Amino acid sequence: MASNPPAPEAPFIPAQRDPEAFGYGGPRVDEGPWEEWNPTEESVSPVRGRHRVAKQRGGGLARSSTVLGVGVIAAVGAGGMASANTGKPPVSLSVPDLSVSSVGSLFDGGSSDTHQAETASLSQVGASSDSSGQDGDAGEALRSRIMAQAEKQQSKADIRATAAAVAAAEKQSADAAAKAEKEAAAKAVTAKADAEADAKKQAEAERLAKLAKQFALPVPSYTITSTFGEAGSMWSSGYHTGLDFAAPTGTLVKAIHSGTVTQAGWAGAYGYRTVLTLDDGTELWFCHQSSLNVSVGQKVSTGEVIGRVGATGNVTGPHLHLEVHPGGQATGIDPMAWLRGNGLNP
Template sequence: MSFTRPSGKHRRPSRAVRVSANVAGIATLTAAGVVAGVAAPAFAASGDDSQRPEDTGLTQAIVMGDVMADTIDAQAETQRSAADEAAARSHAEAAAKQKAADVKQRYEEAKRKLEEEREAKERAAREEERKRLNTFVMPITGSYVSTSYKASSGLWSSGSHTGVDFHADSGTSVHAVGAGTIVEAGWGGAYGNNVVIKHNDGTYTQYGHLLTIEVSVGQSVTAGQEIGVSGATGNVTGPHLHFEARTGATYGTDIDPVAYLRSHGVDI
């Protein structure tokens, strides 16, 4: 026999999934005999409210199916939202980690470059200082040797020249040949006004017969610095500069001044 849908709450036709689920529910109820009971003559209109179609088990099953579908949809939506939030958090965390790694890498690169620049500046400064300390010059610019080392003459108490004489008119500027410390500055007997410098390599140089002295004991000097002016003080026959190179501070430790200057790079 034909089945007539009772009036009352109907399923929403737009929910195809629900329709499929409810149809399956109806089939189950039919197999259980529910539809058969509803199809009895009492299905017709009656004054007994308990026999109204909307109160049958079929109607209840449809309503329950709608509620379950809504619950499942809500759960699915919740799960999707949770998954989306988790993915968003994961993406944000990965982006933050990458940004932190990039910042650290840039910092390390900048630090490395600064360290390299600092080391380069320090090397340049050390090299400049080394050059300054090891640079030697002529005691009188543009002069020449007028009396050689170990020349023999009765003018010297030792019988030979312990240094060299550089030609210089009185008042000519006399320079320290290299960096060092003044260990003697004053009257030196036969040397007249003289200056003795201890250099950084442990050698000494002497400058004699000066007209005036412009440095004092303990003072540090650099190569080319003026220490006085030439003259004719002490045991001399005319103005010039007496220059000695020594291994010690005192008389008798002299070495060849020309060879000494040449060994320090002076063109003489």
């Protein structure tokens, strides 16, 4: 950088003085005399070259700029003073390039790393300033990316929700199918049981119908006056042991089923009694008859007349007292149940 050279020191020229001028006996070296010296272009030889300023240790760009400013002001002032004192045109000054690289090179001792860092910093500032118009586009791009990511996350959430809904629907469908299958199986079991029950009923009905052809009620017209198990003092056992068919005296008494007459005659409290033994060993007792039409050892068939209704024995009126003794045992069973079990409905 070109600048004015420093002015040389003015030569000392002793002058003749009056020793009395100063009042202390004689002139002194530190008192002069001096003469005014104005440097001119002829008296001062120009110095070419660049001044180097000592490298600043603790400063940055701001400190370097301050020093540069002071140097420029001093140089301009010196040039102006020289021009004013000599009356000659001022020496032209070349102002240094104030770019970031020049300032860094001048005051940092030519350190390229510092120059590049400062240049880059200011360049980035300039770039930021230049790209301020693009901030809106960058923000819009960022917003677009955020929205795209949010949409992607929402899409994943929707997919998970859809998958969960599908799984729930499949589970519900599977549960419904299992329940329907279970109900169908239960219905099938019930239907099978009902069918079996119906089949049994039908078989029983057929059996009873067949038996009905083999069994017959003992009297054609009657009224049930006493049933099996009724308690009362009129019976020696304390309860009724048979089934009473009340009918007028002389009403025909018929064989309920085919069998053999094992007893026919007087039987005390039973009056006149006929005992018909069936092929399975069951004994049927026909009691309180007014008359007997069969004898012991006689074989009879279903519906054949064996006697007539009467009031013999321990009775209160004409009726047929019927008892059933399976296997010929002494204790009888309910005649009503036995008759119904053989297809009859008294």
